[in-house]
Amino acid sequence: MEDIPDRRARRNAETKAEILGIALDVMAEEGVAGLSMATVARRLGVRPPSLYKYFASRHAVYDALFKRGQEGYLAAVGTPGEEGLRGVGASLEAGARWIMDNQVLAQLLFWRPVPGFTPSPESYAPAQDIHRHFAALIGQAVERGELHPDAAGEEGLDLVASLISGAITQQLANQPGVTYEQGRFTRLVPRLSAVFAAVYPPP
Template sequence: MSTTGLDRRSRRRQQTIDEILDVSVALMETEGVAALSLSAVARQLGMRPPSLYQYFPSKLAIYDALFQRGSAQIRDAQREARARAPQDQELERGMVAFSRWCMDNQVLTQLLFWRTVPGFTPSPEAFAPAEDMVNDLRSYLQQAVDKGRLHQDATSDEGIALFTSLTAGVLSQQMANEPQATYETGRYMKLMPTVLDMFYLHYRPTRGKEK
C-alpha cells in the first residue's frame, strides 16, 4: 500500500502493517499457508504478541489483509497488461499476466483460489478487487462479442465460470506438479493458449446456428 499523503505516524503504522504482511508471507512459504502463527510473526519482527494485536486482532485478520493485497495486485497486473495489449489481444495478455503473477506469488495464489485456511472467508472489502477482476473479464469478453469474435453467451455467468475454471485448472496443475517452473518453462503453462482456443471454439459467434 502506498504511504503517499499520510502523516508521519500513519506512515509508520502502514509500514509496520506492510512488514507484518511480508513476514507472514515468508512464514507461509516455509510452514504452509494454514500454519501461520501470530507468535512466529511477532518473533520474526522482534515484537511481543500483544503489540501485534494493535495492528491485527487475529490471524484471520492477517489472512484478510493478504487476500485483499493479493487480489488487488493480480487485478492491477491484468489491467496494466490489457491496457498495453495490441487490439484484440486483451484477453490473451490478461491471461498471461494472471498466470505470471500466480507463478511468482504461489503462497498468495493458494490463499486466493484454494480453500487452504479452515474457517477463513474474506471480508467484503478484501473481496472487492476479486469482484473487479470478474467485472473486468466480463467487459473484455463483451468487447470480443461486439467485434464478432465470441457469442454473447461468453459473457454469461456460465461463460465466466468456464473461462476461470479452465485457466485456474491449468494453473493448479502447474503449481501441483512443477511449482519451481516459470511461466515460460512450465509444461502446463504452455497449454494456456490452447485453453483460450477451446474457449473461443465453445463460444464461437455461430454457436447455436449450425444445423
C-alpha cells in the first residue's frame, strides 16, 4: 500500500506537470513572454496564490520548462546513434525535427524571449551535455579524417550551432505552421554537415 508521503509527492508531481502543461498552452496563445500566472491558475481551477505552493514565481515556471525542453532536445539529438560527420548531420536533423514539434519550448530555449529570465544551473546542465555531444561527434570526425582538426575547437562548435539556428530561425519566422518535411528551410538541414565540412575540409 502506498504511503501517505509517497502519495502526496506523486500528487505534487502530477499537479506541477499539469501547471507546466497549462503554461505551455498559454505561451502558445499569448507568446512565450505572455505567460500569466493568473491565467494558469484560472485554467487549473485554483486561486493564483495556490500556484506558489508549486512554483515560487513565474520565472520558476519558465525555469522548469527550460529544463524540460533542454532534456527533450538532448534526447532528440542523441537518438540517431551515428558517429563522426554522419552523426553530426543526423543529430542536427533530429534536433530540427524536435524544434518543429516543440516550437514554444524552442523559443524559450534558443531565442530567450523573456526579459530578465536566466535559467538556473540545474536547468542549463542539459544544454552543456548537448554541447559535449556535438563536440564528441566532431572529435570523431576529426579522428576519422573527415574534418580538419580546427573543427573541434570552440569556433567549430559555434559554427555548427549557428548553422542550425540560422536555418530554424528562418523556418519559424517564415513558415511556422508547416511540418519539417514541408519547410522551405528545414529541407536544407540535411546539407548543413556538408557545409560544415566545406569550411573545415580534412588536411
